[in-house]
Amino acid sequence: MDNNIFGTLALKIAYNSxxxxxxxxxxxxxxNRDFAINFIKNExxxxxxxxxxxxxxxxxxxxxxxxxxxxxEKFLITKAKIGLNNGLxxxxxxxxxxxxxxxxxxxxxxxxxxxxxxxxxxxxx
Numbered sequence: 320m321d322n323n324i325f326g327t328l329a330l331k332i333a334y335n336s337x338x339x340x341x342x343x344x345x346x347x348x349x350x351n352r353d354f355a356i357n358f359i360k361n362e363x364x365x366x367x368x369x370x371x372x373x374x375x376x377x378x379x380x381x382x383x384x385x386x387x388x389x390x391x392e393k394f395l396i397t398k399a400k401i402g403l404n405n406g407l408x409x410x411x412x413x414x415x416x417x418x419x420x421x422x423x424x425x426x427x428x429x430x431x432x433x434x435x436x437x438x439x440x441x442x443x444x
Contacts, residue, residue, distance in 0.1 A: 348375050351421040351428055358432045363439055375422035378406070382415035384442065391417065399438035401431045
């Protein structure tokens, strides 16, 4: 496999000069994770979340809504206007769950969670 000069240079810089950036990125992701978990617990108590240990993906338990996986996916897209990963694609144990990627700008995460909250409030009324 041939290396090009730009790839080699980028790799060298990443390994030798980016520790501060990585620390800041990890801290930002942890704050997003905590924001999402707290928002769901406080604002959408019908849902449950599983705190991730080493990733920027949050599993959300939607089973209390009583929707089939296809209905949940349609609900999230058409009503909440968010595209989450349907848990069923990870195996039958994922049925009723969806996976949220919180590796994004906090304002975008807040908009997505607000949309989710409103759509669930409308659903249960």
